[in-house]
Amino acid sequence: DTGVSQNPRHKITKRGQNVTFRCDPISEHNRLYWYRQTLGQGPEFLTYFQNEAQLEKSRLLSDRFSAERPKGSFSTLEIQRTEQGDSAMYLCASSLAVGDTQYFGPGTRLTVL
């Protein structure tokens, strides 16, 4: 399968713990996006990368959140000192270039107890 993959699919953690998610985009896709989706709402943009450069971060991305794409391939999203309000589905998408179709992964569902 050459689609976008995300790991883990589910993560349950206790408040205050750190968590890290991984996204593997479609090969050769230069653009990688992270979105967050809460129940009953559409996905909300968090941040995006053009190759290894992180070019924009949403105001939703507090300083407890950090994302990397070290070699311009896979990306990680880390949340430090998780809070219950961080519980959501975290989606990753990739595209070949700006304006091209974004292909989404299956998401990582985070539950903070």
Added chain:
Amino acid sequence: LAKTTQPISMDSYEGQEVNITCSHNNIATNDYITWYQQFPSQGPRFIIQGYKTKVTNEVASLFIPADRKSSTLSLPRVSLSDTAVYYCLVGPYSGNTGKLIFGQGTTLQVKP
């Protein structure tokens, strides 16, 4: 970015044609209209994209009137597996970022 308005929910029966209309009164000249489908616990999936008139692919058709202030996604002969949330988006995706701006979407429930 142009704001979109679409029904919160719709019901249909298997075999029927379903039309979901999206309003985007403030659409800009260089905006495209894109529809995504999302099943529970999955990421959104691209369905169709258009600029004006009619676009058709193997999954759906997209009708866009001349003024482009609205668009209609048409799903022919729906089945139970078409039960999902459908999102209408407009833009050149917020400038150079390409980020997608989703609304609440339309939850389509297909009944047997």
